[in-house]
Amino acid sequence: MNKSKVTVIGAGNVGATCAQICAERELANEVVLLDIKEGVAEGKSLDLWQTAPVNYYDSRVVGVTNDYSRTANSDVVVITSGLPRKPGMSRDDLISVNAGIVKSVTESVIKHSPNAIIIVVSNPLDVMTYCAYLTAKVDASRVIGMAGVLDTARFRAFLAEALDCNPKDIQALLLGGHGDTMVPLPRYTTVSGIPVTQLIDSEKLNAIIERTKNGGGELVKLMGTSAWYAPGSSAAQMVESIVKNQKRIFPCCVRLNGEYGVKNAFVGVPVKLGNKGVEQIIEIDLNATERNDFNNSVKAVTDVMGVLDGMKLF
Numbered sequence: 001m002n003k004s005k006v007t008v009i010g011a012g013n014v015g016a017t018c019a020q021i022c023a024e025r026e027l028a029n030e031v032v033l034l035d036i037k038e039g040v041a042e043g044k045s046l047d048l049w050q051t052a053p054v055n056y057y058d059s060r061v062v063g064v065t066n067d068y069s070r071t072a073n074s075d076v077v078v079i080t081s082g083l084p085r086k087p088g089m090s091r092d093d094l095i096s097v098n099a100g101i102v103k104s105v106t107e108s109v110i111k112h113s114p115n116a117i118i119i120v121v122s123n124p125l126d127v128m129t130y131c132a133y134l135t136a137k138v139d140a141s142r143v144i145g146m147a148g149v150l151d152t153a154r155f156r157a158f159l160a161e162a163l164d165c166n167p168k169d170i171q172a173l174l175l176g177g178h179g180d181t182m183v184p185l186p187r188y189t190t191v192s193g194i195p196v197t198q199l200i201d202s203e204k205l206n207a208i209i210e211r212t213k214n215g216g217g218e219l220v221k222l223m224g225t226s227a228w229y230a231p232g233s234s235a236a237q238m239v240e241s242i243v244k245n246q247k248r249i250f251p252c253c254v255r256l257n258g259e260y261g262v263k264n265a266f267v268g269v270p271v272k273l274g275n276k277g278v279e280q281i282i283e284i285d286l287n288a289t290e291r292n293d294f295n296n297s298v299k300a301v302t303d304v305m306g307v308l309d310g311m312k313l314f
């Protein structure tokens with residue numbers, strides 16, 4: 001499926017960054033950027049297309065204002081439309097506005113690209129993935145939320161700094177919802193195969209885990225809005241694994257249907273991503289503490305899923 005068509009909905013900070021990386025890495029023949037604000041997607045796409053001769057890529061970048069016919073037959077659609085957090089807000093505070101946006105956008109996406117694989121980025125992430133799934137009415141393997149790639153990237157970046165080592169050598173895993181209850185897993189974190197617990201004392205490691213959990217909030221405080229470089233890159237990495245059928249294993253938000261003893265909840269677990277979308281959900285062994293933390297995170301997510309159910313949009 002390499003050299004396919006990728007659409008990014010929402011030409012804001014995250015969407016434009018994701019489109020830029022998809023184009024620069026030539027993940028698609030055509031990258032379509034769509035926004036509701038007149039001219040914004042057209043302008044950013046034109047600007048991006050003018051980097052093609054400089055940055056040596058030939059993915060065509062096209063921008064449109066709400067014209068879904070231009071997104072037709074996309075292989076992958078990344079949904080980033082919606083409000084970002086402002087200082088003092090939790091991701092869950094965004095649900096009332098973003099649920100309406102994600103629902104209407106997904107309806108239009110699936111109408112024009114009935115076979116697309118959908119990657120959701122809008123927050124609150126796990127519940128917006130649920131919202132897109134309810135709207136799209138497609139197999140759950142085709143609706144995937146981006147959170148774990150970003151959260152592990154933050155964890156890995158902090159570890160690389162603390163250990164003065166190369167971030168490329170760090171592999172990490174994390175489970176649960178995209179919020180304060182996320183569960184970074186030091187037992188499944190290695191530096192070139194060496195368990196990280198052998199390289200750093202537990203006090204420093206715990207401080208890094210706490211910083212990871214609040215990694216989004218740290219950036220909101222600094223910038224007055226939420227992050228985009230790492231989120232846009234993380235979504236593009238998922239696109240890459242799908243369009244190139246790389247079958248990479250990433251923590252992603254997917255619908256659990258009995259895996260990990262959980263039914264009909266959208267939470268982060270390790271999955272294999274290929275051109276069918278989620279090709280495998282991998283169940284790893286958890287000790288009592290990890291299991292308990294995971295269950296707490298599932299509970300936090302299902303509570304917010306209940307808020308969406310209560311909005312009676314479906």
Ligand SMILES: NC(=O)c1ccc[n+]([C@@H]2O[C@H](COP(=O)([O-])OP(=O)(O)OC[C@H]3O[C@@H](n4cnc5c(N)ncnc54)[C@H](O)[C@@H]3O)[C@@H](O)[C@H]2O)c1
Nearest residue numbers: 010011012013014035036081082083084121122123146231
């Ligand atoms: N999953 C994650 O890890 C993660 C990380 C960062 C940000 N986010 C979330 O991603 C979303 C986007 O963040 P951002 O920083 O790019 O925000 P932004 O405000 O820069 O961009 C959002 C864009 O969506 C557009 N939009 C709004 N309604 C639309 C609609 N109906 N159709 C098409 N476009 C529409 C807006 O015009 C705007 O350009 C937010 O909800 C944010 O919380 C998620």
